[in-house]
Amino acid sequence: MPTPFPLYLITDRHQTAGRPLLDVVGEALAGGVRGVQLREKDLPPRELLELAHALRELTGRFGARLLVNDRVDIALAAKADGVHLGEASIPADAARRLLGPERLIGVSCHSLAGARGAEERGADFITFGPVFFTPSKASYGPPAGVAALAETVRAVTLPVFALGGITRDNVAEVVGAGAAGIALISAIGTAESPREAARNLLSLLPSPSRI
């Protein structure tokens, strides 16, 4: 990855403990976050683009990467650094043709087969999960667990971000399993101090040069 970010913050404006999303993301950036995924599935495209523009400005101030979930067009329109694709999104190779070689493509994977498929289709990195139980990912089925994460890390050459129920208490486990980083929503979004939460998590993660 051109700019590594061991801590990948996924937005959810419904998980900010009532604070404006931009405030929470700004605090997380101040705490060291350098990768942000805009993921607001219930926002109409026009409003999503407006939010993407605002986040582009904000992340740019910190030299942080901004990825947009699912919508390649909105990523391009907002001059984001890439997209993050889910299982129902267009395939990574189709997105690559629209985005060109420089922009980042992350892919959410829930199985080893999915991870291999994402690698074959030219993803730059994947998230793998849910590793632990988390209410926001309950619809993806039971947690995959740390062993499955480790197996996936061994099976692909891409950086693998652990996702789902990650907290400071289990970061060491996923790092031990070979995760290049972690992706999360609530552990920062709902933290009393998103800045402190980001800083604490980053102190437990591999340094960017290890990715």
Added chain:
Amino acid sequence: MPTPFPLYLITDRHQTAGRPLLDVVGEALAGGVRGVQLREKDLPPRELLELAHALRELTGRFGARLLVNDRVDIALAAKADGVHLGEASIPADAARRLLGPERLIGVSCHSLAGARGAEERGADFITFGPVFFTPSKASYGPPAGVAALAETVRAVTLPVFALGGITRDNVAEVVGAGAAGIALISAIGTAESPREAARNLLSLLPSPSRI
């Protein structure tokens, strides 16, 4: 418009009288339809892209234009001829920057102000409606009526397609009000013979050279 199509077919795979969507569209194309909008709001993006590819192949056989509702990225990935934007979609000028000058941008308008805004932002044509009552557009409020259609036609230089409750019984009214064409779903999708329905409607519409 580079290739005029006085009859603009909007897809809805739930309004095909139980037939495969591609069959219905194929029949409509055989009946003379030369503009198709892929609009399947409840289809995940990956499946929408697959359907767009299939429709691109099918419309291409007839020299017909294919537009994709809302998703500029899917329009680009499927090599469609353009997009059709709704009120909640990204603005036409943002779409234009992604699509370039050649591809078509249609915009759904429900008011005179909306039509003027679409023109200012560089739309190629607009649909205006609902002109008459139609269950699928009931959420947009009461029908605008033929007088409002005529007022909109006079206020903008763009081609205006009448939309909403258009049938062979009222086509003459909207043509009389200055509509360049009509946009519809069910009058073709659910017709016993989509081919005959398209042919009949086209016989009541302005010839392409008048657009």
